[in-house]
Amino acid sequence: MADLLKLGVLISGNGSNLQSIIDHIEKGSLKAIIKIVISNNPDANGTIRAKKHGIPVVILKHTDFKNKEDFDLELIKILKSNHVDLVILAGFMRILTPAFLKAFSHKIMNIHPALLPSFPGIHGQKQAVEYGVKISGCTVHFVDEGVDTGPIIIQSAVQVLDDDTEETLAARILKKEHMIYPQAIQLFADGKIEIKGRKVRIKAQE
Numbered sequence: 001m002a003d004l005l006k007l008g009v010l011i012s013g014n015g016s017n018l019q020s021i022i023d024h025i026e027k028g029s030l031k032a033i034i035k036i037v038i039s040n041n042p043d044a045n046g047t048i049r050a051k052k053h054g055i056p057v058v059i060l061k062h063t064d065f066k067n068k069e070d071f072d073l074e075l076i077k078i079l080k081s082n083h084v085d086l087v088i089l090a091g092f093m094r095i096l097t098p099a100f101l102k103a104f105s106h107k108i109m110n111i112h113p114a115l116l117p118s119f120p121g122i123h124g125q126k127q128a129v130e131y132g133v134k135i136s137g138c139t140v141h142f143v144d145e146g147v148d149t150g151p152i153i154i155q156s157a158v159q160v161l162d163d164d165t166e167e168t169l170a171a172r173i174l175k176k177e178h179m180i181y182p183q184a185i186q187l188f189a190d191g192k193i194e195i196k197g198r199k200v201r202i203k204a205q206e
């Protein structure tokens, strides 16, 4: 059997995407192993979820470091010592430094709650409701030096209803997030992702 893809998951909050990745791994629809979960927030609910499934957790408070660079160097150290192949940002509320991007070039994925390039940054769902778009959704993409600008891997659309609030739309988008993030990771595990410039091509079945 081929080696399982080794994941390092970075979180800051609830960790429902982390939970979905765990669930897909446990039911066999995602051939990967989570080597480590790192949270910059000691109170993140996601740390409880990880521990429940016997996944090692490290709390790394960014406020304990004198700058972003030092924080990221420690992140890199932990991820490398766990032989992580792919870094998964799952609600991780920190911007990564160039050194981190270089250490895991084209090996960092993020999920964003809007159809990029619309509504990047925080509160993607609120921006969509306030703008009045009829369709929003979520995007899994590789991380580059910009904010939510990297090559897009998978997107899923969600209809915006007339009476949607930020919360109701976010809840429907989250359901789609839980489907497409594990799919994108499985594509990576299968070696089916080809990046050309800012475009991702999904290779056909061999």
Ligand code: GRF
Pocket: 013, 014, 015, 016, 017, 018, 046, 090, 091, 092, 111, 112, 113, 174, 177
């Ligand atoms: C999700 O909406 C994700 O798109 C965004 O942060 C949120 C994380 O939610 N990047 P959770 O912690 O996975 O529940």
